[in-house]
Amino acid sequence: MHHKYSAPFLFDGHQLRTDGCVLIADETGGIVAITQQHDAGDDIQFLQGCICPGFVNAHCHLELSHMRGRVSPQQGMVGFLEKVLFDRQAPDDVVMHAMHNACDEMTGKGIVAVGDISNLLVSAPVKAAHGLYWHNFIEVSGFVPDNAEKRFQQASAVAAAFHAVFPPAQVGVTVHAPYSVSRPLMQMVAHQHPAILSIHNQESLAEEAFMQDATGDMLHLYASLGIDIGFFSGIGQTSPHWWLPLLEQKQPVLLVHNCTTHSSDVTLLQHALHTIYWCLCPGANLYIGNPLPDVDMLLQHGATLCLGTDSLAGNTELSILHEMQILQQHKNLNATQLLGMATYNGAAALGIADKFGHFGTATSPGILLLEGFEADGLLDMVTVQRLL
Ligand SMILES: [Zn+2]
Known part of the structure; x- marks a missing residue:
């Protein structure tokens, strides 16, 4: 059973993506892929904020x-x-x-x-x-x-x-x-x-x-x-x-x-x-x-x-x-x-x-959600929670 996360913002360790991509991870948090929504299948969790490595x-x-x-x-x-x-x-x-x-x-x-x-x-x-x-x-x-x-x-x-x-x-x-x-x-x-x-x-x-x-x-x-x-x-x-x-x-x-x-x-x-x-x-x-x-x-x-x-x-x-x-x-x-x-x-x-540090294939960097993240902007109002 894979975890599939999508949010308006995804920081992959190098760049901030806003293309609605989906992060797919296995049960232990190992990164499987980052794909487009139409390739990700069912059971995508749509979140608010920014997904980011630990x-x-x-x-x-x-x-x-x-x-x-x-x-x-x-x-x-x-x-x-x-x-x-x-x-x-x-x-x-x-x-x-x-x-x-x-x-x-x-x-x-x-x-x-x-x-x-x-x-x-x-x-x-x-x-x-x-x-x-x-x-x-x-x-x-x-x-x-x-x-x-x-x-x-x-x-x-x-x-x-x-x-x-x-x-x-x-x-x-x-x-x-x-x-x-x-x-x-x-x-x-x-x-x-x-x-x-x-x-x-x-x-x-x-x-x-x-x-x-x-x-x-x-x-x-x-x-x-x-x-x-x-x-x-x-x-x-x-x-x-x-x-x-x-x-x-x-x-x-x-x-x-x-x-x-x-x-x-x-x-x-x-x-x-x-x-x-x-x-x-x-x-x-x-x-x-x-x-x-x-x-x-x-x-x-x-x-x-x-x-x-x-x-x-x-x-x-x-x-x-x-x-x-x-x-x-x-x-x-x-x-x-x-x-x-x-x-x-x-x-x-x-x-x-x-x-x-990044969502490369076969990494296990931890997956965070930065709630309150808007645009490439201020982090003042952001709070962090661990997804995986
Ligand atoms: Zn010191």
């Missing part, structure tokens, strides 16, 4: 879900990081319960796949128990070069434990951010060739000042951590100039945030690297008090954009629809562009476009 959340930190509401908005980057570093302790049952709820929330909002940053093992059993696809970025940090080996071994041990639960393609060690990793640590991570390397890139003005000439608020963070960073005097340039030479050309990277990224940074990176995905997390940027990325500039460079919610420590909800709505309120983007970011581009970034 959303991909390319950047999340599930293990911080219990911190929802614990960090007040607009603390700035350093205030936020201090709160997360010093105030994340909570009883195990609270942490587990919050992660389960967060998985349910994402599922309810139409998310089918998640690129999730993990510092600890704690999220692995929760993820395995929910029907979402997970790419586990095992994140390492450590700004003091002498600690690089130890930090890398610790992260590798967490990755090994994740491997017991997930296939190899769904686990890789990755770095936190240029301002929190040393050169040898960055090299160790790059040299193990993860399928994709995720980097928190150019998220705040504080980070920019720190990387440029070791000034600004970020100094407070290292002081409060008790880490002597007297050896660091800045690199005199923006951070991509520092980490780019440590990677290999063919290493695909997922750059997250990009709030203070300049046109010259994009030129530099695109010239040197084969594959770059630019993940935007506007909800977290607004919550923390960081600038929103220059989306027009990124698009002018032909950048491949995808979307992430970041964590509930620094966002009000885990909803890719909400991220699209925020971007549309602040930037000049139409629904087709945003839906591409929310579906196919995110799937491509996580290396799962053979199954997710």
